Every structure is written in C-alpha cells, then in structure tokens.
Amino acid sequence: MNEHILSTETQATLLLCGVFGGEPSSIHPLTLAEFNKLEQWLTGEGFTLSTLIETKLEELIENLRSGGFDVERLSALLSRGSAMAIAVERWTNIGLWVLSRSDEEYPQRLKSRLKQAAPAILYGAGNRQLLSRGGLAVIGSRNADEAALSFARTVGEVCAQQDIQVISGGARGVDSEAMLGALERGGYALGVLSGNLAHEMVSGECRSYLADERLTLLSPFHPKAVFNVWSAMERNKLIYAMADFALVVSAELNKGGTWSGAIENLKKGWVPLLVRDDESAADGNRGLIKRGGIAIETNAIQPEVPLLEKLKNLAELQGTTLGPKNKSAESEEQLSFRWSQKESPKPRKKSKKKPT
Secondary structure, eight states: OOOOOOOHHHHHHHHHHOOOSSOOTTOOOOOHHHHHHHHHHHHHTTOOTTHHHHSOGGGTHHHHHHTTOOHHHHHHHHTOHHHHHHHHHHHHHTTEEEEETTSTTSOHHHHHHHGGGSOSEEEEEEOGGGGGSOOEEEEEOTTOOHHHHHHHHHHHHHHHHTTOOEEEOOOTTHHHHHHHHHHTTTOOEEEEOSSOHHHHTTSHHHHHHHHTTOEEEEESSOTTOOOOHHHHHHHHHHHHHTOSEEEEEEOOTTOHHHHHHHHHHHHHTOSOEEEEOSTTOOHHHHHHHHTTOEEEOGGGOOTTSOHHHHHHHHHHHHTOOSSOSSHHHHHHGGGGGOOOTTOOOOOOOOOOOOOO
C-alpha cells in the first residue's frame, strides 16, 4: 500500500487520541471516555469532528468552554498536524493503515456490539476486507499443554479447509497455533494484538501472509505500544466482538486473560462461547462450562463435519442467542454464516443519543 489518505474526521480523531512520538510530556491524548463526550457534544451542537480542523478553533472556544472542555488541551492536541503527517507517512511506508469509527471500513461488528466502548482509532496491516468477514475466535493460554496446542492447530486447519476465518490474539501458545494452522493450509486469519504491531507486521512469520492478503493484524493501541496486562485485557473484547463464535481451548480457573475475557463475553452475550471439554481440559474450561459456556468435545471438530453448523446446533441446543442481545445488532449479524467478502459495512449514522 503506497498511499493511505485519512478523512478529515479520522484526522481529527487521530489528533485528539493518537500518539506520534516526540510530543511534550504535558500533552495527554483524550481517553476514550473523553473522546466520546466530545463527539457527543459536537453532534448535539450540530457539528462534526471535522469542524475542529476545518474551522478556526477560536470560533468554537466559548461553546467548548460552556460544554466543560479544556480548550487549551484540545488546542494543543489539534495543533499536532505536522507530527501527525510525519507519523502517517512513516506508517504508510511500512504498510500500516489507520481507521476511525467514522470510516466505512471500520468493523461494523465493533460498533454494533461494543457501542461507545468501540475504539476511536484502529491501527492495522494487511487486507482490510477481512475486517468484515467474521469467523471463529480461538482463545487460550500462552502456557497451554501439548494436547491443547495440538487441538488449537487442528481447529485452525479445519477452519482453513472450510473457509472460516480464524480470529485470535496473536500471542504464543493457543493463539499462534490456531492462526498458523489456518494460514499454513491456505486459510485466513485476523490477529487482534495488544501491542507491538509495528514489530509483528514486519516479522518473517507474518510478512508473507500479509503480502498474500490472507492475514490482517489489528490493534487499538499505538503501533509501537508494548505489551502489558491492561492492554491485553482491553483487546480481548475486540477478539470476541469481531467473531461469530468463540472457542476457548485452555483457560486457568478464576485468573488470567483467557478467563476474564470469556467471562466478560458470557455476561455481555456478544457471541456463543464454546469450550473444549475432554479429560485433559484445564480446570478453567470446566469452570467456564459451569458458568454458561457450551461444551464441545475434541473429536467433534473434524474436516468432514461442517463446523459452523456444528457450532450453531450446539448453541441452539443450549438456547444461546447468536450475537449481541439487542435486536438491531442481531439483525446486522445475520451475515454470521455467510463468508462472503462482498458485504461492506454500512456508513456510520450520526446519533444524538447519549452513550450509555
């Protein structure tokens, strides 16, 4: 990709929420909650994010102050145009792109399921069409045993054979095994990273699959952000929200990112949660099944068995709703079992409804 032109709304979002490097330590980008408040206020006043960079800020200062915003901070953030241009050019040169919630290519699943918790900015590399393809989220511990790793790879291979995209966190262990199982068999994978995007996208293991447009890497964090526990927890919700089904291969009981992410999904009802169930399964797997996860035996996943139909039937037997609980979001996710790239996200509609 030699060119990546940002819309004015995406430019404004990136200026407000992005990190470019070399900024004074006194400049703090908006948090997601702060950005949501500003976006809501602008909509209510008849403005858009584009207004912030298409209009002289002085003309909005009094209105912004009356809205309770720190005008000096906003002004400092919006004045970083040169730094942003340099950063975007650098990112584009290595094949990295940026999407904001106002972009048509921004994943509709994230907006419909996460609502105001959907990241304001997404950074990524690879085929953007894969963002709307859905798939099976395969999740598990970094320190899973050999039986779990073998099962994860088998799941990835079966997904490739049946043209189902694997969605995972890209970490070592279960994540990597499932993704490589799919990619090495000619399938597709979406890796939702908690950090180190700029490093991972140029690694030898990823580079060829990105070039083949069968792998997409995505992160809500700055491309050079390093891994930490908080970011891993935050990105977990994206893995679930991007998928049609989720499968936990291995989880520790009452601790760890796999456990917490699965519990959050069970509470929010984003997607049906399948859990590997056999004699060697970890205690956390059994704990998730007790809390509403849908047990699936290892031998139930076979190349000759239509996997999506199997998962759908298991979910229906347990009475699990497919996708989000609210009706409008469910109707958007009727594409769950159609793996066509012809579907494109609908343009984002402006709403004056306050975020919940």
